[in-house]
Amino acid sequence: MRRMTARPANAHQARLLRLLRDGGPNSRAQLGDQVDLSRSKLAVEVDRLLETGLVVADGLAASRGGRRSHNIRLAPELRFLGVDIGATSVDVAVTNAELEVLGHVNQPMDVREGPVAVFEQVLAMAAKLKASGLAEGFDGAGIGVPGPVRFPEGVPVAPPIMPGWDGFPVREALSQDLGCPVMVDNDVNLMAMGEQHAGVARSVHDFLCIKIGTGIGCGIVVGGEVYRGTTGSAGDIGHIQVEPDGRPCACGNRGCLEAHFSGAALARDAEEAANSGRSPELAALVEAEGFDGRLTAADVAAAAAAGDAAALELIREGGNRTGQVIAGLVSFFNPGLVVIGGGVTGLGHTLLAAIRTQVYRQSLPLATGNLPIVLGELGPTAGVIGAARLISDHLFSPA
Amino acid sequence: MRRMTARPANAHQARLLRLLRDGGPNSRAQLGDQVDLSRSKLAVEVDRLLETGLVVADGLAASRGGRRSHNIRLAPELRFLGVDIGATSVDVAVTNAELEVLGHVNQPMDVREGPVAVFEQVLAMAAKLKASGLAEGFDGAGIGVPGPVRFPEGVPVAPPIMPGWDGFPVREALSQDLGCPVMVDNDVNLMAMGEQHAGVARSVHDFLCIKIGTGIGCGIVVGGEVYRGTTGSAGDIGHIQVEPDGRPCACGNRGCLEAHFSGAALARDAEEAANSGRSPELAALVEAEGFDGRLTAADVAAAAAAGDAAALELIREGGNRTGQVIAGLVSFFNPGLVVIGGGVTGLGHTLLAAIRTQVYRQSLPLATGNLPIVLGELGPTAGVIGAARLISDHLFSPA
DNA sequence: GCATCTTTGTCCTGTGCGTGGAGAAAGTTG
């Protein structure tokens, strides 16, 4: 089939497309209530959108006390591809134009294998989703990578955990391979956009989104827009020092947050606790049938749930450290919401409680007074939804 | 005389007024190069501005190879009042519409005397400036206060060092007293705006402005606009913890940056160094004729300049602590510039060197790679220029 | 079942904004 070629011709059309994306199918009359355009003007723009095929008629709406209005919706055959490349696994999902996830596949993969190998995999996963009948092609794709990105060009810059990716033209290469427009961003920013679009951060304009996975990063949303910093490395909080002369970190410094608490650090700590005998539950896991050589955050969570004191202590200490950093960020940034997400959120309420305690104790009342600190509600789909949102924001803007 | 009553009628006029404010007198032709309007449209808008009296003709420009163009400029009799209320002193200045400081007075004053007493003083200072012939009235006033402000209403909220100011309707009261529009903001934000308008931060879009005075605060500029946070307390970095179980702070916690380094903390440390005999230079100052009972940052600077080891150490340690916090902020925010200002900048290069060392060591190369860390170049006028800029931004925007 | 009211959608016209060309005015250059 023919893919989306048209783009909104002006700001009004872009506005309408976003309303339809965020609010789903809608009657012309309801749209009119939201956009402050004369009925005539609105009709003209809607007609033009219908002509381009970006939106389609969708039956009649319920009456609001008079003549029934015609519904319109975004073309149901539009498809976005959301790709979330993590340090150790890849998520790929297909969404419709309303950013609803129609299909989602996940596969373990080491990002250090380099862009060529990873994208081969990604393309295979996308092909699989296509083959299962969810899409005949893609109208756009959003890609998240675990490192800083020069956003306008869509190129990773000096990513610490992605050797071989520095300067690789991700956007251009994938755009070629997929045959559709592509946008690239940091995975943490995409998680923030995901939670903003469909998760806990709906209707919040200024918030922080902390992702604790293999590393630790923070998405910053200012006035509803992601803030990326001067060189695209904003939110890189994993290397903030939490302990003078603390543990050595891969970055060359000592005492970085990431060295003390993150997926990687937690795994090491858990193994040490198991081997030293301090944690009977974790030790049991290591001894158990089918142990694959690595403990994970989920294992620690299980041990803690079973009442293992050492595991609980690991979580609590990590939460304290993270909370200490977040407290500083809260004082500085005064957000309206803090979202915690990423692989380590399996640690759940114990972690959240430790973080909250620390933040509420260390930040000033004015900043924390009405500050919710919550877990993300989308889990692993936050990233891919954010990716789809990224490309849809791009496509649903005036050319 | 009649004060400014007109306001720009549309975005084009607002744009032109700001260009004239920031670029000074300008020919119609030059303006045309900057605004992307047809000659006819430009002429219409300029004529309307001339009619309102906001701008006036200003002779002929130099020829650019053909017919000479007519110059226009902002009405030379327009006056803005810039007020910077610090913890221990007040600055009041008059500027013209181009935000050039025409007169500036400073007076020691304790902000804790409360809003009524302080504004009596401020009005007296403004009257003095008027009496000296610099202004016949004010077309607008910007006010900076040393605490968080609910910006839209211009009301201080829960300011720690300003008892009695909480909820005082500063904007409304002063607007009444001065008979002109008033805007209120945090003093640190105004310093940032000042340095952005006329100081080191010209042409930088994302930067931080650290003000080290009696307390410590940070102005945050995102995309050329001051970011104030959800409750107006963004940038309140004085209470970020730099030392677990460190010194007790007025806020009730321990180890806050402000408790370890700030104008107030430095004075205490200096006195202690003098009394304990560790610092001969400072001891000499205390013994000297005319000593008023308090050492200041300037005294420490003088002692350090004279080679006093203890004074140097105080500065260095303060710089390290501040640098530690800034390093975290740089990782998080990835600014294009960091400006250091406030009363303590008398400590000059020694302080700056200590901060730089710490930041460059602790932050990642990508964030620090091309990051200038510099002293503000406006000193005490940054605040009042920022205040004038605040109100001019307000007045030079479409009604 | 019919009249009346409400809501929605379409058509049409008037208005006001803004572009761009023509040409006059003012200067420069050789």
Place this chain on the structure above:
DNA sequence: CAACTTTCTCCACGCACAGGACAAAGATGC
């Protein structure tokens, strides 16, 4: 003094948009 440049004004045309009139479709009340 002629030829070229730049600036400014004037004017006509096009276009976007608002807003009213009217028709279509449904709800409500008698």
